[in-house]
Amino acid sequence: xxxxxxxxxxxxxxxxxxxxxxxxxxxxxxxxxxxxxxxxxxxxxxxxxxxxxxxxxxxxxxxxxxxxxxxxxxxxxxxxxxxxxxxxxxxxxxxxxxxxxxxxxxxxxxxxxxxxxxxxxxxxxxxxxxxxxxxxxxxxxxxxxxxxxxxxxxxxxxxxxxxxxxxxxxxxxxxxxxxxxxxxxxxxxxxxxxxxxxxxxxxxxxxxxxxxxxxxxxxxxxxxxxxxxxxxxxxxxxxxxxxxxxxxxxxxxxx
Numbered sequence: 509x510x511x512x513x514x515x516x517x518x519x520x521x522x523x524x525x526x527x528x529x530x531x532x533x534x535x536x537x538x539x540x541x542x543x544x545x546x547x548x549x550x551x552x553x554x555x556x557x558x559x560x561x562x563x564x565x566x567x568x569x570x571x572x573x574x575x576x577x578x579x580x581x582x583x584x585x586x587x588x589x590x591x592x593x594x595x596x597x598x599x600x601x602x603x604x605x606x607x608x609x610x611x612x613x614x615x616x617x618x619x620x621x622x623x624x625x626x627x628x629x630x631x632x633x634x635x636x637x638x639x640x641x642x643x644x645x646x647x648x649x650x651x652x653x654x655x656x657x658x659x660x661x662x663x664x665x666x667x668x669x670x671x672x673x674x675x676x677x678x679x680x681x682x683x684x685x686x687x688x689x690x691x692x693x694x695x696x697x698x699x700x701x702x703x704x705x706x707x708x709x710x711x712x713x714x715x716x717x718x719x720x721x722x723x724x725x726x727x728x729x730x731x732x733x734x735x736x737x738x739x740x741x742x743x744x745x746x747x748x749x750x751x752x753x754x755x756x757x758x759x760x761x762x763x
Contacts, residue, residue: 509514512557513631518743520541520697522664523653523685534719534720536716537626537716537718537719538716539714539715539716539719539753539754540714541554541558543554543710543713543714545671545672545710545713546671546710546711546714547671547672547710548671549665552656552708553677553709558605561754564696570744578616578648578650582647582648583648583649583658583659583660584638584647584659584660584661585621585643585644585645585646585647585659585660585661585662585740586643586660586661586662587642588642588643588644589641589642589644590642591641591642592642593624593640593642593643593662594623594624594640594642594660594662594664595623595624595640595662595663595665596662596663597660597661597662597736597737597738598651598660598662598663598737598738598739598740599658599659599660599732599733599737599738599739599740600619600658600659600660600661600681600698600725600739600740600742600743601656601657601658601659601731601739601740602656602658602741602742602743602744603651603654603655603656603657603744604617604651604655604657604685604743604744604746605655605692605743605744605745605746606745606747607745607746607747607750607751610655611651611653611654611655611656612651612655612746613651613652613653613654613655614651614652615649615650615651615652615655615685615686616646616648616649616650616684616685616686616742617649617650617651617657617674617683617684617685618646618683618684618685619647619648619659619681619682619683619684620645620646620647620681620682620684621645621661621664621680622665622667623637623640623643623645623662623664623665623691624640624643624662624663624664624665625637625638625640625665626666626667626679627639627665627667628645628646629643629644630665633667634646635668636675637665637667642661645693647659647661661681663679663700663738664679664680664681666670666678666679666705671710672708672710674709675708676705676709676759677709677711678700678703678705678709678712679699679700679703680697680698680699680700680707681697681698682695682696682697683695683696683697683698683744685744685746693745694746694754695754696723696735696744696752696753696754697711697723698723698724698740698742699712699723699724699725699726700724700725701725701727705709715753719753720753721735722745722751722753723752723753725740725741725742726740726741726742727739727740727741728740728741
């Protein structure tokens with residue numbers, strides 16, 4: 509809207525816009541901004557306490573992505589570049605929820621991961637594990653009206669990362685989510701149950717013990733596709749007391 513108006517602005521108390529208020533997690537369950545065991549946080553973590561900004565119109569209006577921009581093929585990471593990816597096929601599914609358990613519909617969920625050998629298709633990843641010519645490790649999907657998402661991929665492998673002596677990352681998939689606006693982008697990682705590398709991974713161990721289970725998917729035999737793919741269930745909670753641990757400085761939740 510352009511131009512001017514002579515009408516006096518409405519007092520905030522009389523505004524027709526009702527902004528959401530989110531439940532805040534207690535400090536003992538929030539991932540610290542910097543974590544000594546995770547060496548790179550010394551260089552990238554903020555030196556001052558993050559400031560919580562008020563929820564305004566930008567934070568409560570959703571992005572418009574267009575129905576034709578995200579296709580069904582984007583949710584299948586196993587079929588790329590004219591062939592099939594190597595490795596154990598898996599289906600990963602769940603719901604994106606708000607602080608009070610309400611589904612978050614029509615939100616973009618993006619994923620990226622290493623291949624079955626633990627290597628990313630990226631110029632910065634040059635450790636001697638084979639690249640898969642039919643796996644780029646990238647996918648995306650829109651949640652439906654009930655906040656549900658699902659994609660097909662392969663089980664990622666562990667990989668060395670140089671954080672400390674003989675350091676290996678547990679198998680994981682990176683998630684990027686947009687809540688109700690692009691300013692609400694959140695990034696997290698999904699781990700797999702029973703991984704033997706949890707104990708020595710500082711990114712996972714930066715999460716307070718009482719919240720670590722939220723970052724681990726659950727194996728679901730009922731959703732496994734016979735003779736085709738295993739299934740893992742993982743719900744993502746954007747805010748509140750059951751919030752999924754995120755790698756962001758929003759509310760101090762940085763891993």
